[in-house]
Amino acid sequence: MQGQNPVFIPGPTNIPDRLRHAMNMQTLDHRAPDFVDLLTPVRAGLKKVLKTETAEVVTFPGSGTGGWEAAVSNTLSPGDTVLAARYGMFSHRWIELCQRLGLTVQVIETPWGEGAPADRIEEALAADKGHAIKAVLATHNETATGVRSDIAAVRRAMDAAGHPAMLYVDGVSSIASMDFRMDEWGVDLAVTGSQKGFMLYTGMAIVGVSRKALQAMETAACPRAYFDFRDMIGANAKGGYPYTPPLQLLFGLGESLKMLLDEEGLDAVFARHHRMAEGVRRAVAAWGMKLCANRPELCSDTVSAIYVPEGFKSDALVNHAFRTYGMSFGVGLGEMAGRAFRIGHLGSLTPSMALSGIATVEMAMADLNYPITLGAGVAAAQDYYRTTAGVPQQKAA
Known part of the structure; x- marks a missing residue:
């Protein structure tokens, strides 16, 4: 469906x-x-x-x-x-x-x-x-x-x-x-x-x-x-x-x-995006991968661009996730083409929804023999979301 x-x-x-x-x-x-x-x-x-x-x-x-x-x-x-x-x-x-x-x-x-x-x-x-x-x-x-x-x-x-x-x-x-x-x-x-x-x-x-x-x-x-x-x-x-x-x-x-x-209020909107983004970043670290952002203070709260390991093509990962699991992720653009994929975590999303994306792209990586442990990224994000539920989030200005 x-x-x-x-x-x-x-x-x-x-x-x-x-x-x-x-x-x-x-x-x-x-x-x-x-x-x-x-x-x-x-x-x-x-x-x-x-x-x-x-x-x-x-x-x-x-x-x-x-x-x-x-x-x-x-x-x-x-x-x-x-x-x-x-x-x-x-x-x-x-x-x-x-x-x-x-x-x-x-x-x-x-x-x-x-x-x-x-x-x-x-x-x-x-x-x-x-x-x-x-x-x-x-x-x-x-x-x-x-x-x-x-x-x-x-x-x-x-x-x-x-x-x-x-x-x-x-x-x-x-x-x-x-x-x-x-x-x-x-x-x-x-x-x-x-x-x-x-x-x-x-x-x-x-x-x-x-x-x-x-x-x-x-x-x-x-x-x-x-x-x-x-x-x-x-x-x-x-x-x-x-x-x-x-x-x-x-x-x-x-x-x-x-x-x-x-209803939600802007401060809560910003905090929600920060929390979703941080969960994704915890998953990326658990996979042993690197973000394109060179330092933590540069990390976006709306999209994470993630380098794939040497020898892998990011477009193949994105295409496999779509064809096999019916879920869309962002391809690499410009200098990132073929080297990175993107997880958008903005707009109408919650941490629970973000977990579905983390789990799906993780399955796609496992299918393509990425050097990851299946479930590691999901567990890292779950741990963060679970321990920060109801806790006000700090956001960069």
């Missing part, structure tokens, strides 16, 4: 029945006067998730990549220089997007398994005496390597350099699952999507836009039409949308925000 197992890819994530039911609705008139009653609380809830009191939040029909393009095209001009570190597939793709939009990208090459190098960012900005660099791009959670970057440290580096560049952050696989502090960290553009921590279908790009970014929007010259912040913000202010909105996703987002903010 297919479709009954949870997925363990780092997004799209499992969708709770409650949210599927919320999105299972008849067509409504988005030009009707009561559309504002749907849109206004959704926008207010998104600001709470981003932890901002001052930013505008805009939503576009699209994926996180659409959010990237919106952030860049609304606030920069062709020929502008941006500074970006490349330390995984998604930081790489953001760099490529900027180049295709006609920007000059000053790239800081960084080993995969590391996060955004705040010290080197500070050096590059300090050397930019003419302030040619208009923006710094950082990926908060590198989905390809399971690495979380310290965005607060990036902001401190920018301030130490005395540089006026804006800070753009990709939070697609972190926001609504891991703590994100837009105002405190001085983030100017924060990008995420509906299909990860918000536990919905793919199709909604969400962008937080600071006051400084709104000012930059007035002089930015990159072409934009569909993703124009001005059209969206203007229509939202009147309680509408500049074109047909994805109503089903807006209803789903409203229900998701109730679950995250009003």
Whole structure:
């Protein structure tokens, strides 16, 4: 029976029945006067998730990549220089997007398994005496390597350099699952999507836009039409949308925000993700394997990327788990292709569900003669989950 197992890819994530039911609705008139009653609380809830009191939040029909393009095209001009570190597939793709939009990208090459190098960012900005660099791009959670970057440290580096560049952050696989502090960290553009921590279908790009970014929007010259912040913000202010909105996703987002903010609470959401992730990390250690994240403080609470032993191919493991046991795990991307697989542990998951993924991938490894002891990873995760049940979890800021 297919479709009954949870997925363990780092997004799209499992969708709770409650949210599927919320999105299972008849067509409504988005030009009707009561559309504002749907849109206004959704926008207010998104600001709470981003932890901002001052930013505008805009939503576009699209994926996180659409959010990237919106952030860049609304606030920069062709020929502008941006500074970006490349330390995984998604930081790489953001760099490529900027180049295709006609920007000059000053790239800081960084080993995969590391996060955004705040010290080197500070050096590059300090050397930019003419302030040619208009923006710094950082990926908060590198989905390809399971690495979380310290965005607060990036902001401190920018301030130490005395540089006026804006800070753009990709939070697609972190926001609504891991703590994100837009105002405190001085983030100017924060990008995420509906299909990860918000536990919905793919199709909604969400962008937080600071006051400084709104000012930059007035002089930015990159072409934009569909993703124009001005059209969206203007229509939202009147309680509408500049074109047909994805109503089903807006209803789903409203229900998701109730679950995250009003019922579970953000602190509990973050603690749950930390606990699930730590159980997976205990299992990896019991298998005698290594995470792609080079140090414990870099470990993501939403996805673990795991090196397979020498002589094994990670794609074969992922394919075997799917074909034999009907369960999906993430393949290795970019430099990790064939060398690592990924266990996504975000969104609508519990430690008990996480155990099913640990047990299944462990069976697949045993089938393929990996040098593991069957049950070792499950036992390690069980021991952690059992002894931490009901215990408040500590989370990195």
